[in-house]
Amino acid sequence: MGPFNFSQACILSSISTDMDIHGKVAIVTGGADGIGRAIVEQLLIKGAKAVTILDVNVETGEKTLEELRQEYGEDRLVFVKCDVSEATLLEAAFASTKSRFGGLDIVCNNAGIGNEFKLDLCVAVNLTAVIRGTYLAVEHMGTKNGGNGGVVINTASTSGFYAIPLSPIYVATKHGVVGFTRSVAKEPMVVDNGVRVSAICPGVTKTSIIDLKDVDEKSRYGNILRKVFKNPQGMTPTDVAISVITMIEDTKYDGSTCMVTHKTPLEIVDQPNIVMT
Numbered sequence: 001m002g003p004f005n006f007s008q009a010c011i012l013s014s015i016s017t018d019m020d021i022h023g024k025v026a027i028v029t030g031g032a033d034g035i036g037r038a039i040v041e042q043l044l045i046k047g048a049k050a051v052t053i054l055d056v057n058v059e060t061g062e063k064t065l066e067e068l069r070q071e072y073g074e075d076r077l078v079f080v081k082c083d084v085s086e087a088t089l090l091e092a093a094f095a096s097t098k099s100r101f102g103g104l105d106i107v108c109n110n111a112g113i114g115n116e117f118k119l120d121l122c123v124a125v126n127l128t129a130v131i132r133g134t135y136l137a138v139e140h141m142g143t144k145n146g147g148n149g150g151v152v153i154n155t156a157s158t159s160g161f162y163a164i165p166l167s168p169i170y171v172a173t174k175h176g177v178v179g180f181t182r183s184v185a186k187e188p189m190v191v192d193n194g195v196r197v198s199a200i201c202p203g204v205t206k207t208s209i210i211d212l213k214d215v216d217e218k219s220r221y222g223n224i225l226r227k228v229f230k231n232p233q234g235m236t237p238t239d240v241a242i243s244v245i246t247m248i249e250d251t252k253y254d255g256s257t258c259m260v261t262h263k264t265p266l267e268i269v270d271q272p273n274i275v276m277t
């Protein structure tokens with residue numbers, strides 16, 4: 001008898017099928033702007049019945065709501081002001097989405113900030129809220145909880161795979177999302193509830209986050225980081241969102257952490273083959 005192997009012990013017990021987004025209900029955190037907004041739009045293009053945007057930025061959220069409603073219809077989109085770092089607000093937003101639309105099928109835990117000089121907030125938004133949002137998704141979509149199962153896509157980053165000496169805290173949160181996603185995707189309680197969990201790990205993407213506007217001039221490396229991100233080569237938010245849609249639809253991506261950059265198309269990044277004994 002060989003050594004105990006956690007991965008083998010957690011063999012997936014349910015067989016999942018590809019998802020048709022048409023008619024589905026989704027939540028996208030950080031959906032007011034950038035990559036989140038592009039995910040919302042791609043879900044609507046794919047025929048989602050309804051999408052709830054959760055975002056802390058009311059001005060941008062309402063503008064996005066107005067613009068996307070004009071394009072895709074009044075009844076398919078809701079904006080809920082929600083700071084994802086506040087557990088009670090996040091819980092309430094999941095509950096209200098489910099009761100309003102009669103179900104929930106897709107959750108994109110995407111909200112994030114680039115300002116690592118606010119340590120507690122950076123961890124709360126980029127990591128803790130992703131963990132909480134994943135378990136809320138299981139609670140609301142799980143087959144053992146009266147749901148139909150569903151898909152969770154967490155937004156990590158290519159910086160979830162390697163070191164960036166000027167941004168250790170941001171990088172730590174993204175490594176956290178990668179490790180959490182790989183693990184929770186195989187957690188028996190999650191698998192048995194028919195919920196597929198994966199992470200998208202984009203490289204540099206042209207959004208407001210890379211302006212690092214709220215980073216204090218006096219913070220260490222703040223100005224250098226702003227220079228690094230000035231006129232970068234990078235993807236558009238829509239490039240990333242199209243990859244997210246592929247991951248939602250195709251069960252090939254279940255439990256995966258996938259990189260996409262302006263140089264490489266969507267690609268599964270496997271964890272090192274280390275057997276825990």
Ligand SMILES: NC(=O)c1ccc[n+]([C@@H]2O[C@H](COP(=O)([O-])OP(=O)(O)OC[C@H]3O[C@@H](n4cnc5c(N)ncnc54)[C@H](O)[C@@H]3O)[C@@H](O)[C@H]2O)c1
Nearest residue numbers: 030033034035056057083084111112157204205207208209
């Ligand atoms: N842009 C990039 O180069 C890049 C690369 C890799 C990963 N990412 C990740 O992609 C995700 C989306 O970032 P983006 O580039 O679209 O940035 P963005 O700033 O354009 O969008 C982020 C959205 O999240 C919202 N948000 C921030 N804090 C929040 C909170 N506490 N509660 C609710 N909403 C909140 C913002 O208001 C904004 O609408 C983030 O997790 C980011 O770390 C971005």
Ligand SMILES: CCCCC[C@H](O)/C=C/C=C\C/C=C\C/C=C\CCCC(=O)O
Nearest residue numbers: 114116157158159164167170203204209
């Ligand atoms: C190189 C600086 C990394 C800065 C991180 C910063 O604090 C936060 C940035 C926020 C958003 C950008 C998101 C991800 C960056 C992803 C990859 C960086 C790739 C840099 C490179 O390899 O050139």
